[in-house]
Amino acid sequence: xxxxxxxxxxxxxxxxxxxxxxxxxxxxxxxxxxxxxxxxxxxxxxxxxxxxxxxxxxxxxxxxxxxxxxxxxxxxxxxxxxxxxxxxxxxxxxxxxxxxxxxxxxxxxxxxxxxxxxxxxxxxxxxxxxxxxxxxxxxxxxxxxxxxxxxxxxxxxxxxxxxxxxxxxxxxxxxxxxxxxxxxxxxxxxxxxxxxxxxxxxxxxxxxxxxxxxxxxxxxxxxxxxxxxxxxxxxxxxxxxxxxxxxxxxxxxxxxxxxxxxxxxxxxxxxxxxxxxxxxxxxxxxxxxxxxxxxxxxxxxxxxxxxxxxxxxxxxxxxxxxxxxxxxxxxxxxxxxxxxxxxxxxxxxxxxxxxxxxxxxxxxxxxxxxxxxxxxxxxxxxxxxxxxxxxxxxxxxxxxxxxxxxxxxxxxxxxxxxxxxxxxxxxxxxxxxxxxxxxxxxxxxxxxxxxxxxxxxxxxxxxxxxxxxxxxxxxxxxxxxxxxxxxxxxxxxxxxxxxxxxxxxxxxxxxxxxxxxxxxxxxxxxxxxxxxxxxxxxxxxxxxxxxxxxxxxxxxxxxxxxxxxxxxxxxxxxxxxxxxxxxxxxxxxxxxxxxxxxxxxxxxxxxxxxxxxxxxxxxxxxxxxxxxxxxxxxxxxxxxxxxxxxxxxxxxxxxxxxxxxxxxxxxxxxxxxxxxxxxxxxxxxxxxxxx
Numbered sequence: 001x002x003x004x005x006x007x008x009x010x011x012x013x014x015x016x017x018x019x020x021x022x023x024x025x026x027x028x029x030x031x032x033x034x035x036x037x038x039x040x041x042x043x044x045x046x047x048x049x050x051x052x053x054x055x056x057x058x059x060x061x062x063x064x065x066x067x068x069x070x071x072x073x074x075x076x077x078x079x080x081x082x083x084x085x086x087x088x089x090x091x092x093x094x095x096x097x098x099x100x101x102x103x104x105x106x107x108x109x110x111x112x113x114x115x116x117x118x119x120x121x122x123x124x125x126x127x128x129x130x131x132x133x134x135x136x137x138x139x140x141x142x143x144x145x146x147x148x149x150x151x152x153x154x155x156x157x158x159x160x161x162x163x164x165x166x167x168x169x170x171x172x173x174x175x176x177x178x179x180x181x182x183x184x185x186x187x188x189x190x191x192x193x194x195x196x197x198x199x200x201x202x203x204x205x206x207x208x209x210x211x212x213x214x215x216x217x218x219x220x221x222x223x224x225x226x227x228x229x230x231x232x233x234x235x236x237x238x239x240x241x242x243x244x245x246x247x248x249x250x251x252x253x254x255x256x257x258x259x260x261x262x263x264x265x266x267x268x269x270x271x272x273x274x275x276x277x278x279x280x281x282x283x284x285x286x287x288x289x290x291x292x293x294x295x296x297x298x299x300x301x302x303x304x305x306x307x308x309x310x311x312x313x314x315x316x317x318x319x320x321x322x323x324x325x326x327x328x329x330x331x332x333x334x335x336x337x338x339x340x341x342x343x344x345x346x347x348x349x350x351x352x353x354x355x356x357x358x359x360x361x362x363x364x365x366x367x368x369x370x371x372x373x374x375x376x377x378x379x380x381x382x383x384x385x386x387x388x389x390x391x392x393x394x395x396x397x398x399x400x401x402x403x404x405x406x407x408x409x410x411x412x413x414x415x416x417x418x419x420x421x422x423x424x425x426x427x428x429x430x431x432x433x434x435x436x437x438x439x440x441x442x443x444x445x446x447x448x449x450x451x452x453x454x455x456x457x458x459x460x461x462x463x464x465x466x467x468x469x470x471x472x473x474x475x476x477x478x479x480x481x482x483x484x485x486x487x488x489x490x491x492x493x494x495x496x497x498x499x500x501x502x503x504x505x506x507x508x509x510x511x512x513x514x515x516x517x518x519x520x521x522x523x524x525x526x527x528x529x530x531x532x533x534x535x536x537x538x539x540x541x542x543x544x545x546x547x548x549x550x551x552x553x554x555x556x557x558x559x560x561x562x563x564x565x566x567x568x569x570x571x572x573x574x575x576x577x578x579x580x581x582x583x584x585x586x587x588x589x590x591x592x593x594x595x596x597x598x599x600x601x602x603x604x605x606x607x608x609x610x611x612x613x614x615x616x617x618x619x620x621x622x623x624x625x626x627x628x629x630x631x632x633x634x635x636x637x638x639x640x641x642x643x644x645x646x647x648x649x650x651x652x653x654x655x656x657x658x659x660x661x662x663x664x665x666x667x668x669x670x671x672x673x674x675x676x677x678x679x680x681x682x683x684x685x686x687x688x689x690x691x
Contacts, residue, residue: 002028002049003073004316008323010077010084015326022085029081029090032074036093045096047074058120059108065123068151071101072126072177073316079134091138098135102147109150121153124174127244129153129181137188145188152185153178160197165204168224172217176244183251195255202248206264211291212444212458212465212685213275213675214268215242228446229453232686234299236291242272243317250328253343259418262343263396263463265328269344271465273321274676278529285318291685294472296531298680330359339389341420345375356385357427366462367658368488372402372436373462379431388427391420392435397442397462404436441482441661446686455690459486459672461659467683468663468670469534469574475666476687486672489576489660496539497573497652500609502623502643510536511628511647513572518585519621519628525653529679533653537573542566543595567595567614573654576662577669582615584628588668596621601646602633608646620645663687 009025012018036047046052048071057064075097081090108117132148135141156175159166167175179201186194208225210216215237223231246268253261278284278297286297330350333339338355350359357379364374377390394403396418405412405421408431415421423433439462446456459466468474479485500511501524508524512535525532543566570580578586579593587593594613601608602620611621613630622631622645631645661672675685 001073001316002032003070003075003077004320006074006077006090007080008320010080011320011327012323014084015323025081025085026087029078029087029093032078033089033093036096045093045098045100047093047097055104058123059104059116061116061119066125068101068123068125068128070126071097072128072131075131075135076127079131083134083138094131094135095139095141098132098144098147102143105147105150117150118153118155121151121155124171125151125153125178127177127181130177130184131181133181133184133188137184148181148185151178152182157182157194157197160201160204161193163200165208165225167204167209167222170222171220172222173220173238173240173244176241176248180244180247180251183248187251198248198252202245202252202261202264205245208447210447211237212446212460213237213242213271213289213291214245214264215272215289216245217241226447226449229448229450229456232292232446234290234292234295235288237272237289239272239276239285239287239289239321240317242268242276242289243321246273246321246328253328254331257341257420259393259396259420262328262393263418266344266395266463267465269325269328270463271675273325275678276318277322277676278679283319285315287315293474293684293686294470294682295684296680296682297678298530329361337387337389339391342377342390342392344393345373355388355427356382357388359390365658366439367491368461368661369490371438371440373398373439375435375437377433379427379429379433381427381429381431385426387424389422389424390427390433391422392433394419394421394435395437395463397460398437398439402436402438406434408432441486443478443482443689455688456686457689458686459661459663461661461674464659464674464676465685466659466661466672467675467678467685468672468687469681470668470670470684471531471682472684473665473668474684474687476670476689477664477666478689479664485664486661489656489662489671491656491658493539494652494655496541497537497655498540499536499650499653500538500647501650502647509623510650510653511538512536513574513586519580521623521626521628528653528655529681531680531682534574534681535572537652537654539571539573540598541569541571541579543568567597569593570596570611573652574671575669576671577664582613582630584621584630586668602642603639603646604642605646605648607649609649610645610647 006025006028009021013021013025032047036045037043050067054064054067058067075094078090078094081087105117129148129151132144132151136144136148156178179198182194183198185191205216209222211228217238218231218233219235220238246265249261249265272289275289276285278286290296290299326348329344329346329348331341331343332352333341334354340352340359342361345363347363348361352359360378362376366373394415394417398417400416403414405414407423441459441461443457443459445454477485502509509521510524512520512522514520514522514535522532522536525536527533571578572586575586578588581587582594594615597612597614599610599612602610613619619630619632622629622641624644631641657673657677659674663670663672
């Protein structure tokens, strides 16, 4: 965790140059330096939160959990403090650590064998090869290069070298960092084999082992290729694996400029990284990202992160991931003809120093009703400089039909999806490049080549994976065109949302669909972001008025004359297209849905409402403890009846996200929202689109 903090702090400081953060991270390095100099360590360079005896066990192939994994994090954090934050003391500390562990590995090989050392690598060692190759690139010390290569784990990289997808049963997050280290070996030595290894690896994971989020692993391990249907559970997509897969794709993009790697980065960033933060709760990350039907992030969070100290490693990757959200938006190609690659659509400003330009990217916020993603790049130039090229990614998920690009209002010939739009000119202040990219709904099959699972499909809106709010039902009702069974939720629907409450015994209760098919009263949830809040939110849909339904009536408690509002259907928030029936159950058959007259509350409390059945004048929805039933008013009931038939109309506990869709299901409707927006609600990301 401490190593991740140093990496995260360095990267966040590089973005903000915040003085408080600079002071904190400098103090951490100073404190660790003091630890490293302790007499108990004999000035050997050893630095760790656990005794060196753990490495005795590691080298003797005795049980001990991953000491090198944590050493890698400390070394990487210190190296980032040097390369990103400019702390020279941190580099000295990393060099000292490399010297200590180099001696240990050398002793194992000399006293036993290289095979003994390789056997020890079957324990998780993190990215030891990665950080040591980085160190070699700085020091040019051959000892660092040799030690890095000794952590390359040939039994794993060798399989990839012969292009064998034998990932099954390998611990995913043990081995992805080894591939990243192999990529650094290619960078510092030019050995093309390691480029080929990384290329094959990412292709194998993407084609056979990844979910629609871009993430991978089940219970931390890889499963059989193209057999993911039976892996859907709470234990999918360890967050650390997504963190490391982004590194793999970033390197490959830098080397090749292939759009596929940038597209993957976008998918994994939006749906994998952003989704591990529970809603907008700052600093609250989850370890696994559930993919099974009717699962919740709350299960992952409470089931792992609060019980096992060892899983703070994934909170470490979490804080580091959120410290570098600006990573990989822009890539610069240096040389006699500088070029800029705009790879991700994230509002940001880039100071392109070598070209004397500042590029400001703005992205129009999306809603489900939008048919285009709109991006604009504004240029500010210090001087009239050289001719340079700006390349903007045209993602594979868009289409040519309806796409548009302009430069200062003049149309440009737009490149095809999966390529770059390139504009070369002598840029001046005020230049503006705009893109209009069609964004559509689509389905994507789970990676499973067995015919019986061909109907399991995820739904995406451009790069956004949509999750359906459900506790387990995943049978959809697809039509020939996706627009026939999935429709946008207009933002105006938010004004029709309400939570209905009652007070009893000093506690607040809410009308809820927690029993799925019928109404009940439940304790008021603390706030939004929970499944209880979803169940306690309703959409009141006006149905118009008629002479029979709009009439003068005496208020049943104070005798004043009122005019009833228009009748309405009541739709549970989580069940679009369905409504409350006369028997107070939920149905998708509109003919059986009840029309309720929403009238002033029978209890006479200002602002309260009562729900009168349109087909049974004088009969109301009333509560009796947790039970909700129909009660008819005869005029002589006690105050208890009037109170039980009256509700306070509170602010809705849940609102529609701007990107929300209603999908038709075989037995119910589904509300679809981007996975990354959810906190603790129950959801599914794969639907059964069978007949």
